[in-house]
Amino acid sequence: MQLKKLILSKFIYILPANESFFFKVKFEKKVKLTDELIALNYKKHAPYKNPNFKTLTENQNLYIWFYEQEINSKLIIPESYLLFNFFKEKYANALLNIDLGNSHCILIIKNSLLVNSYTMLEDDKNIVDMERNRFGIEQYIKIDKSRYIEIKREAVESLSLQDLYKWTDINVQKEGLFANIVNKIAYPLALLLFFTMAVEQYHVREVKANLAKVEEAYTLAKSKNDDIREKINSEEKKEEKWLNFVHKELPYEDSLTIFTHISKAFNEKKFTFESFTIVGSKLKITIKTQEDFIEGLNVLNTIDVLKDVALKYTNKKRHVATYEATLLSKGLEL
Amino acid sequence: MNSKKIVVLLFMLIVYVNYVMHFKEDVSKMQRQIVAIESRTVKEQRLTKEKKAYKDVNTTKSYSGLFYNGSEASYSQNMGLFQQDVESAAEEAHCTVSNIQWQEIAVADKSWYDLLSLRVTTECQPKALLTFLDNTRKDSKLIVFNQLMLNKVRRKPLLRMNATLFAYRSKKNEK
Numbered sequence: 477m478q479l480k481k482l483i484l485s486k487f488i489y490i491l492p493a494n495e496s497f498f499f500k501v502k503f504e505k506k507v508k509l510t511d512e513l514i515a516l517n518y519k520k521h522a523p524y525k526n527p528n529f530k531t532l533t534e535n536q537n538l539y540i541w542f543y544e545q546e547i548n549s550k551l552i553i554p555e556s557y558l559l560f561n562f563f564k565e566k567y568a569n570a571l572l573n574i575d576l577g578n579s580h581c582i583l584i585i586k587n588s589l590l591v592n593s594y595t596m597l598e599d600d601k602n603i604v605d606m607e608r609n610r611f612g613i614e615q616y617i618k619i620d621k622s623r624y625i626e627i628k629r630e631a632v633e634s635l636s637l638q639d640l641y642k643w644t645d646i647n648v649q650k651e652g653l654f655a656n657i658v659n660k661i662a663y664p665l666a667l668l669l670f671f672t673m674a675v676e677q678y679h680v681r682e683v684k685a686n687l688a689k690v691e692e693a694y695t696l697a698k699s700k701n702d703d704i705r706e707k708i709n710s711e712e713k714k715e716e717k718w719l720n721f722v723h724k725e726l727p728y729e730d731s732l733t734i735f736t737h738i739s740k741a742f743n744e745k746k747f748t749f750e751s752f753t754i755v756g757s758k759l760k761i762t763i764k765t766q767e768d769f770i771e772g773l774n775v776l777n778t779i780d781v782l783k784d785v786a787l788k789y790t791n792k793k794r795h796v797a798t799y800e801a802t803l804l805s806k807g808l809e810l
Numbered sequence: 811m812n813s814k815k816i817v818v819l820l821f822m823l824i825v826y827v828n829y830v831m832h833f834k835e836d837v838s839k840m841q842r843q844i845v846a847i848e849s850r851t852v853k854e855q856r857l858t859k860e861k862k863a864y865k866d867v868n869t870t871k872s873y874s875g876l877f878y879n880g881s882e883a884s885y886s887q888n889m890g891l892f893q894q895d896v897e898s899a900a901e902e903a904h905c906t907v908s909n910i911q912w913q914e915i916a917v918a919d920k921s922w923y924d925l926l927s928l929r930v931t932t933e934c935q936p937k938a939l940l941t942f943l944d945n946t947r948k949d950s951k952l953i954v955f956n957q958l959m960l961n962k963v964r965r966k967p968l969l970r971m972n973a974t975l976f977a978y979r980s981k982k983n984e985k
Contacts, residue, residue, distance in 0.1 A: 662815035666822035673829055676837075683840045690847045697854035704857075704864050714870045717922065725976070731955035732943040752960035 488640070489549035490632065491530065491541060493556045493574075493581040497523050498593040501538040508533065514540065530554060532642060539590065553635075553643050555628070556583060556593035561639065562631035563617075564588045570615035571608055573599065574624050586611055728757060728803040729781050741775050750796065759801045760788075769797040776801060876952040877923060878979040885915060885924060888979040892926045896953070896975060899945035905934035913974065926977040927956075933963060933970050946975075953977050 499521050509517075514531055522529070522542035530552050532539045541554040560583055563572060572583040580599050584591040584607060591611060596603065608616060619627065728734075731754050738752075738761070750762040759782065763772055769790050776785045782801040789798035857864070878888040889912055900907045913927035934942065939960070946953045957974040 658819070659812050659815060662812070662819040666818050669822045669826045673826060676834065680835050680837055680840075683837050683844070687840050687844050687847075690844050690851070694847050694851040694854065697851045697858065700858045701854055701861065704861055707867075708864065711867060711869050718870055718873055721923070725978070726954065730947075731958040731973075732940075732947065735943070735958070735960075736940075748962075749960065750962055752958070754955070754958040756957075 487549065487551045488632070489547055489552045490558060490628075491543055491547070491552050491554045492576075493554070493559075493593070494576060494579045494595040495543055495545075496530075496554055496556070497527075497542040498554070498556055499540040499542065500590070500592065501540070503536045503538065506536055507538075509538065514538070530643075532557065537589065551640065551643055556581060557590065558631045558635075559583060559627065560585060560590045560593070562627060562634065564590075567615060567617060569613055570617050571604065571611075571613050572617045572619060573604060574619045575599075575621045576624060577621050582607065584611055584613065586613060727805045734759070734781060734803065737779050737781060738776070741779055742772075745771070745775065747772060747775075754803070757803045757805070759803060760798065761800075762789075762796060762798045764794075764796050766795055772797060772799060780804070875950050876978070878926065878951060878977060880924065880979040880981045883979075885926075885979065888924075888977075889926050889928075892951070892953075892975075892977045893928060895949055895951060895977075896928060896930060896946065899949060900930075900932050900934075900942050902945050903934065903938045903942035905932045905938055905942045907932050921981075923978045923980050926979055928975045928977075929973075930975055931970065931972050933968050935967065936969050939969050939971055942971075951977055 499518060501518065511529075511531070514529070518540055519527065519529075521540075524542060524544045527542040527544060528546050529543070530541045539557065541556070559572070559574065559581070563570070563583070564585055565588070567585055568588045570585050572581075572585070574581040574583065576595070579595045579597050581593065581595050582604070583593050592607075604616065608614070734754065735752065742749075742763075746765055746767055748764045750764050751760075752762075753760040761776075765772065769787055773785060773787050776782060776799055781804050783804055785799065785801040787797060788800045790796070878891055880888065883891070893910060893912075896910070897907055907930065909929075909931035911929040913929055932939075932942065943955070946955075954976040955973050956976050957972075959972040961970045961972070962968075963970050
């Protein structure tokens with residue numbers, strides 16, 4: 477929005493309706509004409525000698541606005557088009573008579589297309605009627621001067637960036653475009669590459685210097701601890717040795733702790749231990765009970781240090797069940 | 811096209827590509843090195859400040875008593891001490907040691923410790939058995955129940971424990 481406001485205020489020039497002459501050509505199919513071709517074909521229709529002109533091609537219609545004085549602006553928008561653009565949705569088929577103050581602008585819109593536009597010094601009802609009959613337009617809108625000023629301001633503000641783009645004079649010469657670009661950017665690009673390398677090298681040098689400084693500080697700090705470094709290393713070795721011992725010799729919780737865990741879990745349950753065996757990581761328990769054997773399985777499954785709990789053998793007559801489980805590898809904490 | 815400009819541009823492009831491919835140094839790697847070295851320097855500086863505390867440190871001092879001392883006694887002497895410790899733990903808990911058997915001597919040349927192994931059979935009241943197990947833990951030496959089998963003795967309110975007990979002897983004086 478800021479960009480649009482800047483363009484509207486700085487670069488736009490509204491070509492007054494009473495200082496231009498509108499001419500429209502309709503083609504059978506969509507064509508694109510250069511300014512030279514337009515001048516050659518349609519210059520003769522202008523009421524000025526050596527006229528300047530502004531054109532717009534929409535679908536198969538070529539709109540030309542001739543004007544006398546040369547205007548040094550890149551963005552010229554004819555006032556009649558500006559007003560047509562503002563009214564084309566609201567009055568799709570209408571003849572508009574706009575009071576410009578010293579003259580009257582006639583805009584003829586049919587099927588939302590600009591059919592004709594011109595200015596009259598006096599408001600002539602006969603001409604208006606004639607135009608309405610000629611184009612078969614019933615709707616006639618008259619706009620007074622104060623309303624016109626207001627509408628003109630609104631019309632300028634409502635111009636979209638797309639509308640503005642339609643009126644810009646940017647001609648890109650495709651021929652020799654690459655050569656032109658290369659010619660223009662060769663030295664700056666070469667300079668940029670050189671500059672990039674120079675900056676990077678400078679940065680690398682700085683980082684290297686910093687690295688050397690940091691390394692020196694580290695060597696100095698390290699040398700101050702040389703006297704106890706051997707002691708620390710030997711302590712670390714001893715710790716490592718003990719850790720290895722624990723991992724190798726004491727991989728599981730000790731048998732007493734496991735027995736206590738299981739005893740507590742079966743506390744207040746009507747189970748009697750017949751046998752309890754731990755060999756390596758394997759646990760085997762034979763239990764006598766009047767309860768459901770699955771209950772014993774559930775109790776064993778609640779114990780954290782056991783996994784893969786299984787009911788291996790049951791004898792309902794003797795009310796005996798044998799459970800097996802694997803101990804979780806845990807080790808002792810040093 | 812201006813040939814002089816093209817030559818200059820091409821030359822610079824070749825120089826730049828070669829610079830990127832062969833001569834450009836990895837600055838981010840150097841920066842990571844700086845961060846790592848700085849962190850190590852901070853650690854060294856902290857160590858310098860706390861140096862006095864480290865001089866007398868012995869992180870594994872409390873573990874030295876866990877093993878039977880191999881530098882002062884032979885393997886069989888250590889086994890005898892181990893058996894005595896087990897028997898006294900059982901006696902204190904009012905358990906009867908019915909059988910005790912030395913397992914095969916397993917001396918590992920490369921290891922810094924030897925394994926002492928006893929096969930023990932005891933009979934006692936269930937609570938007394940727990941006391942016995944607890945007594946072995948209270949002992950200054952590390953005793954590990956490697957294989958534990960508990961059975962109810964027929965027609966007696968006693969539990970029979972059959973277990974392989976491990977203890978360890980150091981090959982030299984570990985401090």
